Amino acid sequence: MLSSILETVMLICFGLSWPLNVIKNYKSKSAEAMSLPFILLVITGYIAGIVAKILNGHFNFVLAVYVINLLIVSVNIPIYFRNKKIETDKYETIRFEIIKNSDLPYEAVFGHKPYWNKDQIEQFKNK
Structure with missing residues (x-):
């Protein structure tokens, strides 16, 4: 019983940091x-901790804490991809603004040949 309490305290300490x-x-x-x-x-x-508890037949409050922590940590996955998209969009906007406001060729800004044709690039520059 004491080992379950100590394990729960450890999980709660970890678990309090995940929402933050x-x-x-x-x-x-x-x-x-x-x-x-x-x-x-x-x-x-x-997941390994949850499976170990299930295999050992320990269906107690410690298992519930494992599940809660797993769910909270898992929320970081969609946030990671959301943040990556925000960063990518921000950098693309900056790159396009550089092209729009300068006479630099596309390759100098992006480091590769354009995916757009010259008319599309000029159309963007004129916006």
């Missing part, structure tokens, strides 16, 4: 400080 992490990641709108492999590794650890 989710809020911070959501507000930052940046995936720069996030690591998808780390998130997936933590999720894998929680």
